[in-house]
Amino acid sequence: MNLVVTHAFGDYQVGNQISDEQTVAEILASEQAQFVVKVASSAPESPFAPAKSK
Numbered sequence: 001m002n003l004v005v006t007h008a009f010g011d012y013q014v015g016n017q018i019s020d021e022q023t024v025a026e027i028l029a030s031e032q033a034q035f036v037v038k039v040a041s042s043a044p045e046s047p048f049a050p051a052k053s054k
Contacts, residue, residue: 001024001038001039001040001041002017002018002019002024002038002039002040002041002042003017003018003019003024003027003028003036003037003038003039004016004017004018004036004037004039005017005018005035005036006035006036006037007034007035008035009032009035010032012035017039018036019041
């Protein structure tokens with residue numbers, strides 16, 4: 001899970017994505033949790049994805 005900043009705080013600006021697991025946990029446990037939203041981590045491309053046409 002990643003976080004996206006919705007209101008600037010600390011060194012983070014609106015739109016920054018936070019993906020470090022320890023940082024995510026620290027932010028969610030703090031008062032700054034109100035300034036972020038949870039988003040899905042970008043998943044790796046599936047090996048079963050349809051082949052791209054040329």
